[in-house]
Each structure stands twice: as C-alpha cells, then as structure tokens.
Amino acid sequence: MANLPILQFEEQIVETVDRNPVVVIIGETGSGKSTQLSQILHRRGYTKSGIIGVTQPRRVAAVSVARRVAQELGVHLGDEVGYAIRFEDRTSERTHIKYLTDGVLLRESLSNPELSQYSVIILDEAHERSLNTDILLGLMKRLVRMRASNLKVLITSATLDGEKVSNFFSNCPILSVPGKLYPVEILYSNERPTSYLEASLKTALDIHIREPEGDVLIFMTGQDDIEKLVSKLEDRVQSLQEGSCLDAIILPLHGSLPPEMQAGFFILVRVFSPPPPNCRRFIVATNIAETSLTVDGVVYVIDSEYLFVVAIPIDDFLYCLNDCAGCTYCLSLNIGLYNCRVQANQRAGRAGRTRPGKCYRLYPSILYNDDFLDVTVPEIQRSSLAGSVLYLKSLDLSDMDILKFEFLDPPSSESLEDALKQLYLIDAIDENGLITSIGRVMAELPLEPSLSRTLMEANECGCLFQALTVAAMLSAETTLLPGRSKSTEKKRKHTHSDLPDGSGWGDHIQLLQIFEEWDRTNYDIGWCKDHNLQVRGMLFVKDVRKQLSQIMQKIAKGSLDVRANGRWKEGEQDYRNLRKALCIGFANQLAERMVHHNGYRTLGFKPQVVQVHPSSVLKPDDEGKLPEYVVYHELIATSRPYLRNVCAVEIHWVMPILNKVKKINVNKLSGGTDLTVEGTEGKLSDLPKKELNIAGVPDDHESRIQAARDRFLARKAKK
C-alpha cells in the first residue's frame, strides 16, 4: 500500500478537491484510486459532515474493494467501512466509507434525491459508461449546483475520456495519477486474418515455441469458439516434441462456467493461483477477462479484435450497434469487432500486471490509429431507455425533464421516443407524458417496466403469486438455461422432457411451472441438478422473488398472497389471468401470426416478420397453427430475427391496446415540446428525427446507425 502511486499525489488531490466541487481523476490501472481516494478524503476530515460513497459498476468490485479498504484501515467490514449491493447491505450507523454499485446509489436517490447523507460521492470506473453511471453523471451535475457548499464529486475515468467528462462539468480540473503497469509491447499483424480462430491458434503456438515463460491470455467471442480453440490447442501442443518447450495447461474462462460444478470450480481455482514451475498456462477467455476477472501471471495477450455483438432491428434490417468496422460479419456470423482504443488498451494492459509483457493484435496498426474510436459506444446509446426514463420521471424534480436531462452522451431521439411510447402504452405515463400513480409504483420495483406493469395488473386480477415467479424467472433467465456443452447434450435432451411444458401456453407458463415444482421439493438443490438447471440461477430467482414480494407487500399495505404455490381457483388451468396480466405489461411487445404460416409480425411502431425461437414450448393447435396473438419477452437477432419467450394471449385483450397505439401523440408525450404530429398511426418512426433532439447536442448515434445502414446496403448491392 505504501508505494501506491496515488499517495504521492495526496496533497495535490486534497487541495484540488477543497477548491472545486467536481474533480476528474485519471487513474490508470494499478494506481490505487479505487482503494485510496476514499481513505485520503477520510483522513482529511471529509467524513465529519457525511459519508463517502464510492460507486462501482460491478457487485464483485464493490465487495472486494470494501473488504480491502477495511483491512487496510484495520476495521471490521460493515463498521467504519462497508458496502451495499442488491440483497446485501453491510453498512451500519458507524459507516464512514461506503462502497456500492451504481444501481444501488440510484435506488437511494429515489427515496432521497439530494443524497444528503453523503459528503463525497466518487463515481469510479466512469469510463466503462454503464447506463447507471451515465444517469448518475447527469444527476450529479444537477446535485452539485444544489449542494455546492457541502458536496464533493469525484469521477475517475480513462485517459482518453477525461477531457470530455471535464467539459461536461464546466471544465472542472483533471488530475492524472500514473498507474503501476509494466510496459506492454504492442505487435500488429499486417492484415485482418480470414479466420480469427486459426490466427489466434497460430499466434499462441508461436509464443509457446519462441517466447520465454509467462501465461497467455487469448480473447475469443463466446463459449463455442473457446471450446474449439481449447481442443485445437490441446491437440497441437501435444504433438510438439516433448521437452522442446514448457508444459502447457489450457483453460477456458467464460461467464457460464458454473462454479458450483466441480469442474468449473477447479478451473477457476487454477486460473487464479500461480502456475506450477516450468509450465505455461493458456487462458482462453471471453471479454469477462477484460475487466471482471483478473488472471495473474499473464505476460502475453492475443487480441483478435473480435467480440460478441448485439444487433438491433431497424426497419427491415439488422444493424450492429457497436458501429463495428465489419458490420456484415455481425449480420452473418453474429460476431463483431470492437473498435475503440480504450478497449484495446484494456486488453493489452492485462499483459503488464506482473512484469513487462507483449500484446499481439491480429489487425494492422492503421486500424487502431485511424479507424478506432476513442471510447466505447456508451450503454445508454445501445439499450432500451424505458426503465431509465420512468426512473427519472419518478424522481419528480420540478426542474427535471427527461428531454432536457443533461447526458454526457445523449441517447438518440428515436430511443427516447420509443421509451415514452412504451411507458404510455403500459399506463406508466399519461398522454401528456406525466407519470401516473401506476408508474410511480412501477418505478419502485427493481424490474424492467413491462414486468413491473405485469405485477401490478396481476395484483388486480388475483394472480400476483404467479406473476412474481414469472418476473423473477425472467430476471435470471439467461443463467437459468441449461448449459449447452457437447458432453451434456444427450443428457439434456432427456431431462428437458422431464420439465413441465407450459401446458402449451408458452414459455412464461413453463418458467412458472418449473419454479412451482422446485418450490414443492422445498428448494432441493438436487432437483435442479437432476433437471440440468443452473443452481446459481435458481437461487438467484428465489432471492429476486422474495425481494419483489416484500416490495409488493409494502406497497399494497395489506396481506397479499405471495406464496410460490398460491391459491388456485377452480377451472383456471388455462392461466388466463396471468396471461392477461402479461398482455397488459407487454403491450408494446405483441405479435400477430401470419395468415398462411406460423411466422409472426410484430405489432407496434416498427413491424417486422419474425419466427418463434425453436426452443419455445408454445404449442400449435390441432390444425398445426400457433396462437393468433402472442406477447414476447425478447426479440433477438441471430441468424434470423427470433422471438424468445412467448406467451399466448387473446384477441380481445389485444384490441384495446392497438386502439391506444393509434391514439399516441408523441408531441404531447414528450411534455409539450413544440412538435406537430398528425395521423401518425403506427408510423411514428417516420417522424422527422430532429424534432425530438436535445437542443444543441450533436447526435452521433443517428449518424452511426446511418453509417451501419449504408455499409449494409453497399454490401448487399455488391452481392
């Protein structure tokens, strides 16, 4: 601790913070900013008038940094130093330094908008640009004006982003603290490889044969490619002459390695402990190894520039929102290229943690220098804003208007518009864009707005106990899916048939039935394993369900039936009330079956033709036809657009919604901004986009989408 670079800057930091309400700290990896900034300000008396809050984008970081700081100060975790994450609050009245996730701080500001208990708020890792941190940045800008005399805000960021954050906060001072990274030599390829997998394999073998000892970290896009490369690497390493080079251990590392499984646990242990002597480890990882997990001992990094990418449907086409250079790859392979220097540097930095290292970039330097953006496209420009918009509206600040909210990077007018329309359709805001009483309650629930709305409707029609389960299951859905490694393939097929089938009504009902069955076993871990369900995921569902139940009980102020296996009424095997509640909650995620086949057309503002995902348990009727109307939880774009998690609904629930769609007036929704919209029926995306733009702020996002569209069309014309 004593030789952390940041401590040499203590005087300078304290002086700058004393004089300025907002300070940007550029702290490189290993500078000690996350653990030391709070301690410095604590030493210098900043905790006399309030506590120091430090936000982190990830739960593990909040916990581990808090633990470390408590250790350094020699106090018990939860006393002077504590942390707060979802499901876990380890703070007390004595707490001076509190580490928390950015999401928890947002929740706190819902009940206390001035965050009056804090004398200092440090937004750590702001360069990661998580949605929550971006909202906090906007709130902080407002808060420092209101609490200029007794609040200090520190924002830590990466080198390439510091100026921009400073500009956002009226050119506040920027302090740079060097890190403790060792130099990393960057080596470029002459051109992009035709197969990034083969190129990674070849580079890995070259390192193994020619370079001195040190572990190798290889970035891949996903589990499949990781498994392929691991097996190829094993083959090739074995065929090398014995004794000609170091022994090799090859380890996969990705998010769905189940730690509760022996094999997975063993892998994680091996990744984090030092390697045996005369042995080189190859860690083949997803970008989980970029920030979330640190592998010690890595000296060589192989970075192919590829990453898993999310595409969004616009009009009839899919566009990659990462603005990747090879957008057509995204469309055909569902693989994209990252294109920002911060991310490239982050990957390279993984090679220099213990000693000087090397990073092999499998692309030409001209790309890095000329084509890459400085920073990642922030999450706020890539995701649905309905939840954030509802949150901001519920803050109920007289000077707070979502369209005037100051974002570091404003989201596109299109996504703001989408959010407002969705919130209106599910009754969270009225036709004038004002939050309704329903919307207020929805904002209290830690769920996406469509699920909160479903819960409220379910409460009205007596099926809350079921809706709570569905909402909790969908919250954890990805962790719930059985693993899909090849060795378990056959077993899985077998066990799948043991799971309930949703009685033909669809996937939501199946999720409900699965949890109900698990509940009847008294949450038996063995039952999950027998049915190949991720134990971790199911336990998470149980936690979420409990949390949601408590919040609903508090709101309703009565005793609600929230038991997992609640009371059935006679003749309700069709789950009708629950399906209706889902229909109300997912009013903007409806689809109508095509007349002649089982494809669907989404209803709403940007209709498109989609298929039900093959994994769905939705059943066709005796004539082989799927239900006429469904709601869906997700529209995913892989090889084709698919609806994932669908539920059958009835036409007379749908009609009132469609009528409401026709009446939408986005002009009024946006709070009386000077817009004139007439006869827009379902064609709101045709509106001139500028009209909803935030005044004076350039809208990069629009041009980015346009660029992606142009690239796509050019490529299509060529074919």
Place this chain on the structure above:
DNA sequence: GAGCACTGC
C-alpha cells in the same frame, strides 16, 4: 432448429 457476453436494481 439453433445456440453464441457481460453488467445491474
């Protein structure tokens, strides 16, 4: 018939 990454309340 297709999977495919990572966070968070």
